[in-house]
Amino acid sequence: MPLFITNSLxxxxxxxxxxxxxxxxxxxxxxxxxxxxxxxxARAWVHVDxxxxxxxxxxxxVTYVENFTxxxxxxxxxxxxxxxxxxxxxxxxxxxxxxxxxxxxxxxKPAYVYPKASEHIPEIIDIITSLINSNHAYxxxxxxxxxxxxxxxxxALSNPDLKDNSAPTDANExxxxxxPYDFALWKAGQVSPESIAKYRNSSLxxxxxxxxxxxxSPWGPGRPGWHIECSAMSMKHLSNNIDxxxxxxxxxxxxxxxxxxxxxxxxxxNFANFWVHIRLLExxxxxxxxxxxxxxxxxxxxxxxxxxxxxxxLISTSYHRHQTYSDSALHEAVERxxxxxxxxxxxxxxxxxxxxxxxxxxxxxxxxxxxxxxxFHDSLNDDFNTREALVALFDITNSLNRHFDSYEEYDYSTxxxxxxxxHNLAIDILGFxxxxxxxxxxxxxxxNSLIELREQERSKGNYEKADGIRxxxxxxxxxxxxxxxxxxxxRK
RNA sequence: GCACAGGUGGCAGAGUGGCUACGCGUCCGCCUGCAGAGCGGAUAUACGCCGGUUCAAAUCCGGCCCUGUGCUCCA
Numbered sequence: 001m002p003l004f005i006t007n008s009l010x011x012x013x014x015x016x017x018x019x020x021x022x023x024x025x026x027x028x029x030x031x032x033x034x035x036x037x038x039x040x041x042a043r044a045w046v047h048v049d050x051x052x053x054x055x056x057x058x059x060x061x062v063t064y065v066e067n068f069t070x071x072x073x074x075x076x077x078x079x080x081x082x083x084x085x086x087x088x089x090x091x092x093x094x095x096x097x098x099x100x101x102x103x104x105x106x107x108x109k110p111a112y113v114y115p116k117a118s119e120h121i122p123e124i125i126d127i128i129t130s131l132i133n134s135n136h137a138y139x140x141x142x143x144x145x146x147x148x149x150x151x152x153x154x155x156a157l158s159n160p161d162l163k164d165n166s167a168p169t170d171a172n173e174x175x176x177x178x179x180p181y182d183f184a185l186w187k188a189g190q191v192s193p194e195s196i197a198k199y200r201n202s203s204l205x206x207x208x209x210x211x212x213x214x215x216x217s218p219w220g221p222g223r224p225g226w227h228i229e230c231s232a233m234s235m236k237h238l239s240n241n242i243d244x245x246x247x248x249x250x251x252x253x254x255x256x257x258x259x260x261x262x263x264x265x266x267x268x269x270n271f272a273n274f275w276v277h278i279r280l281l282e283x284x285x286x287x288x289x290x291x292x293x294x295x296x297x298x299x300x301x302x303x304x305x306x307x308x309x310x311x312x313x314l315i316s317t318s319y320h321r322h323q324t325y326s327d328s329a330l331h332e333a334v335e336r337x338x339x340x341x342x343x344x345x346x347x348x349x350x351x352x353x354x355x356x357x358x359x360x361x362x363x364x365x366x367x368x369x370x371x372x373x374x375x376f377h378d379s380l381n382d383d384f385n386t387r388e389a390l391v392a393l394f395d396i397t398n399s400l401n402r403h404f405d406s407y408e409e410y411d412y413s414t415x416x417x418x419x420x421x422x423h424n425l426a427i428d429i430l431g432f433x434x435x436x437x438x439x440x441x442x443x444x445x446x447x448n449s450l451i452e453l454r455e456q457e458r459s460k461g462n463y464e465k466a467d468g469i470r471x472x473x474x475x476x477x478x479x480x481x482x483x484x485x486x487x488x489x490x491r492k
Numbered sequence: 493g494c495a496c497a498g499g500u501g502g503c504a505g506a507g508u509g510g511c512u513a514c515g516c517g518u519c520c521g522c523c524u525g526c527a528g529a530g531c532g533g534a535u536a537u538a539c540g541c542c543g544g545u546u547c548a549a550a551u552c553c554g555g556c557c558c559u560g561u562g563c564u565c566c567a
Contacts, residue, residue, distance in 0.1 A: 011496085032566065044567035074565055159495050160563065173564090183564070199565075226565085248567030252496080255566090278567065279497075282560065289566055316515085317505065321498070322560060328503060332516040339515080342529065379506095387506055391514040398514090405523090405531045463525055470527080481528055488529095 003058060003381045005244075006320055008252060008275040009157055013383055018243050019273065024055050025238040027272070028066040029230055029247035029255065030114070033095035034074035034199075037102045038295035039310070039325060040281040040288040044248050046311055046431070047278050047319040047384070049108045051246070053429050054380045065237045066111040067230060068096050070118050071223055076191045076212040077199035088213045089118060102298035105307055107431050113237050117229035121215045124224045124232045127266050128185045128217075136265040140176040142188030142220040148181045151261045157275060158253035183258050184225040190214050191223070227258035231271070235263065245272035249279050249322075250287070279322040281314075288325060296325065305334055308432050312337040315386035315430065336390070340426065341490070343397035344434055347419045349488055350410060358409035365411060368399035369418040376425050389430070396422050439491075447478055451487055454480070 003016040018024050028048050031041060048064075055062050070092035078084050078091050085091040096116075103110075117124075128144055131137035136150045148154045148162070155162055162181055173184065190210035200206060214221045234242060240263070247256065256275060263271040280287040288295045301310050313333035317323035372395040379388035400418055403410065426432045439447070454469040470480050477492045 008496090029567075034565085037567090041567050048567090072565075158562075161494055181564090246567095249497080249561060250566055251562095253562055254564050258564090277496095280561065280567075285560075287561065287566085291565065321505090324504085324560095326504085328516080329505095332504060335516060336514095339529095346529085385506080387514085391506070394514050401530055458525080461525080467526070479528075482524075482526095483529080 001378050001381045003054075004383055005274055005276060006383050007273075008277045014274070016274065018060060019241060022060055024060040024062045024244065025242040026052060026055075026062060026064045026244045026246060027230070027234040027238055027242055028064070028111075029245075029251050030066040030068050031095075031099055032069040032072045032074065033092045033099060034072055034078060035095065035290040036295075036297045036299070037099045038288055038290065038297050039301055039314070040248075040295065041099075042102070042106060042298045042301070042310065043281045043314045043319075043323065044246075044278040045103060045108055046106060046314045047386070048246050048276075049106075049431055050315065050380075050386060050429065051244075051276070051319075051384050052109060053431060054384065057429055063238060064109075064111050065113055065115065065234070067115050067117065067233045068092070068099070069226065069229060070096065070116045071213065071229070072226070073191050073196050073212070074199045076207070077196040078201075079207065079211065081201055081204055088211075092116075092118070098299075102302075105302050106298065106311065107307055107433050109431070115233040115237055117224065117233070118213065120229065120232045120236060121217075121224065123236050124186075124228050125217050127228060127232055127235075127262070130266050131185065131262060134265065136262070137185055138178070139219050142222060143173075143176055143184055144186040144219055145173075145177050145182040146185055146258065146262050146265075148179050148183075148261070151265045153264075154181075154261050155257065157260055158257045160253060160257070183227060183254060185228045185262065186217060186219055186222050186224060188220055188222045227255055228262060230255070231259050231263040231266070234259075234271070235267070240267040240271070241269045242272050244274045244276055246276040246278065249277045252277055276319075278319045281323050281325055283325040287322075305330060306337075308341070309334045309337045311430070311432060312340075312390075316390065318383070318385045318387050320383065336394075337432075340393060340397060340432075341434060343400050344419070344422055344426070345488070345490060346404065346483075347400050347415055347422070349485075350404070351412065351415050351419055353485070354410070354412050355485065356409045357412050358407060360411060362403055362407070362411040362414055365399050365403045365418065366414045369396055369414065369421050372396045372399075373421050373425065376429075380429070386430070389425070393422065393425060393430075447473065447476070447489065451480060451489060455487060 004013045005016050007014045031037060052062050052064050070089065075091050076088050079088065080086060084094045128137060131146065132139065132144065137144055137146050160181065191212035192210055193207050196207060212223065214223055260271050282288065283294050286292060286294065313330055316333060372392040376389045376392035379385045379392060396418055427434065450469055450473055454466045457465040473480055478489050479492060480487050480489045
């Protein structure tokens, strides 16, 4: 079964074909860095990370680019707040570092490059100039707007009602534009105090002077529009025609619609062949977002539940359906991850310290492992259905546990094969990590001697002492479990 | 209002014409010094509403209701 991806442009699941054989370009519309990344961002990241890993697994060489929007009124609004910084660029780099940290703790594969809007002003000016020259854009009072009427297929992605002349538009821009849907490519001057007032923390002194960084341009000093930044970065770091342009569902209009229009008007080429939109994470009936102040930051979530459990939660709903955050859903994810991990280590410990080999192949286990692998592949090929892929993983864990509980002697060759499959699917493709942080040698020695001591007490029947030691270990974050082959432990 | 996506058991969430979803939770049993894990079984009469097509509909068609997102800050 070949890979099928839902293309927002057509609304259909389409067979994926890359522009260049064996090579895929992906651009992901990254964060506007005006706040800490939250679980909603993590959801998009984790799903795109799996898409990228799966394409690599299919044999494609993937060039993955993810930008940071570091020019934005919301960033300006936070100047002088807490330790964020005294200028737009300082605030932006503070939050960029936070985002990069969050990505690392989520175990995401790094992008080929993380371009920043502020470092692409010459490219942005070049595109705007060519749009003006080809009559797709016009200058007005030192600002430049894209002329929506000049681009025939405007609206193909999001289907807005262009006849609606009452469409909401920025009051300050209304007089400068020919059509309400025309959008700014370049905005004259700095950010006005009024336009950031609503984003400014009310406990802070208001910013009274026009502020934010500005750059020179043929139309006078000003700032680039939001949409043109991504066009410039995508074209520079990938090409004029890329395979996949991904982002959150909330970016479809106006951001992606406008990116597509201006890019295609400028180059005459299809900007992206596949548009992929990740549906949003909701909490209590509304989307999780910085502006609604209902978010759970990635770092807080990870320190409370651990990176793997968070990932388990986020991929337990496929990317093209929205997901609801709740405590019980998180709890379920913690349990699901625990089940996967425990079976993995149960098998690994057995394979590392084999007892007697049955010498026969457990056909049930073998077939289950092989068909689960196939099911996993089919699931990801079916529009990256991560929930179905997880089902395949649990098919393997169930078969392994059943094998252990059904026989006295084990089929080690199939155990090893199953373990290898489990490792490949869970680690290489879904990006989980079975290795908890490494302990230093003295901690390991301490744990081992405590476990040994507990065994001695147990063998003497001193269960009270043994349970006390188990409790101590628990406080150290170490869970001891007694099995037929002696005690094992894992970290919380 | 317009556009798009959804509505599935206690929860969560796959499934696109006939076949137990996986899981979490709850209950019972086995195992165990205990705990945990695991296994076995049970529970859940599930498919928003109303029509239609069909031997057969959660699945296809039509209408309606509801939810979310977007409609110039947003993953």
